[in-house]
Amino acid sequence: MSRVIFHIDVNNAFLSWTAVDLLNKGYRMDIRKIPSIIGGDESKRHGIVLAKSPVAKKYGIKTAETIYMAKKKCQNLKIFPPNYSLYKEKSNQLFSYLKQFSPNMEIFSIDECFLDMSNTTYLYKDLKQLAYTMKEYIKTHFGFTVNIGIGNNKLCAKMASDFEKPDKVHTLFQEEVASKMWPLPVEDLFMIGKSSAKKLHELGIKTISDLAHVDLSKLQKHFKNNAIVMIRHANGIDDSEVTDGKYQTKNKNISVSKTLSTDTVDIEFIKKVLLQEAEEVGRSLRKQNEYAKTIAITIRNKDFFDYSHQTKLKNQTNETKVIYEVALDLFLKTWKRDYIRNIGIRLSDFVEDSHYQISLFESEEKIQSKSVDQTIDKIKDKYGFDSIIPASLLTSSVDKSKNTR
C-alpha cells in the first residue's frame, strides 16, 4: 500500500504575510507585486534579507544575502521589517485549517507542513483535486498563496512543492521521479547544501540523475555514511514518517545568541548580555519542565570567526543563576580577548527530573534561587517577557528584541 503525502509551503511567507497585513490596514499597494523584501534592521547589524517578492527575485536578490547587496541589485527596492507575532498568528491560522484533512500532520517550520493523506482515500476520491481545493480556500479566505506538493513520501512531496511557484499544485509520484526530478541540478535536492554541491560538482556530478546513478562506494569516499542517504534521495526514496505533534517531543537543545550593537571587549557589558541570555534559555527550559546537563557558550568575533566551549555538569539544572555562572566561567576560560560580535548560550543533554546525588539537603541559597525563578516565570507569563529585568540590565543597552522564527 503506497503512501500519499502532501507538503504545503507558503509562498514567500514573511513577505506575503506582511503584504496581507498591510492591505488589511488600508495600505494601497500589494508589496508582492513590487520589488520588495523583508529585512532585518541594519542599524542593529541584522542586515540580511529574510524574504523577497517574486519581482525582487527577478533582480537576482537572494534570501539571506545582505540588504546592502540587495539594494545594489535594485535601486528602488522597498524594505519592510519583520513582524514575528503576525507570522505566528498567520501560521497558526493555516495549520488549524489544514489539520482537519488528516489526523497526521507534521509542522516542519513556521510556514511548512506535511499531511499524511494515505488513509483518507475513502474520504476523498481525488487527492489532487483536494489539493487544489485547499489552495483556493487558503487564497480566498486567508489572502496568501501556497504551493502543494504531492508524492509517495515526504521527500518527493517536498521536492514537488518546490517546482514552479507561486500558487501551484505539483505531483512527484515514484514513476515521475525520472522525468520530473532527475533533470534538475544536484544542488536542488533536499539536504544538498553549498558545501556538498561544490564537492559533487568537482566529482562531475551535476544533475540529480548523475547522483542517482553514481557508484555508492565512490561517493562514500567523499561523504561517508551520508552518501547512502544522498543516493536514496536522488532516487526519490525516503521512508521517514510524518510525525504528528503528539510524538514530536520537546526541543533537544535550547540556544540564544545576540549580535551586539558594536564589537566589544567590555567584560562588564558581556556579563550583562550573558545574564539576560541565561534568563531566556533558563525560562524556555523550565517551560518544558526539563533540566540541562550540558551548557555551552558560543562566540563570534569581529572577523566572523566562530568558536565555542561547553561543559558537562555534575548536577543538571534549569536555574538562571547557575546557567549564568557556568556560562560566564566558560566564557572567561575560552575568550581569546578578541573583539566580540556575537555571544550566545546553548543548553543541551536534557533530562526530565532534577534528582541528583548529595540529596541530604539542598542549600538554603539554592532553594531560594529556585523559588525566585518560579516567581519571575509566573510574572512574565502574566505580564510579558520584559516585565521583569534583572537590576543589572536596567542600565544596559542590550538589544532585547527576540526572534521567534
Place this chain on the structure above:
DNA sequence: TCTGGGGTCCTAGGACCC
C-alpha cells in the same frame, strides 16, 4: 560591503578504561 537566529544531526579526535 557586510554578513540573523534557532534548531538537528554528524564526525574527528582526544581521553580514558579494560
Place this chain on the structure above:
DNA sequence: TCTGGGGTCCTAGGACCC
C-alpha cells in the same frame, strides 16, 4: 627500542534546514 586494540564518552566544529 618499540610499544594492542577496542569501546565509550566527551568536546569542538561543521553541514544542513527554515
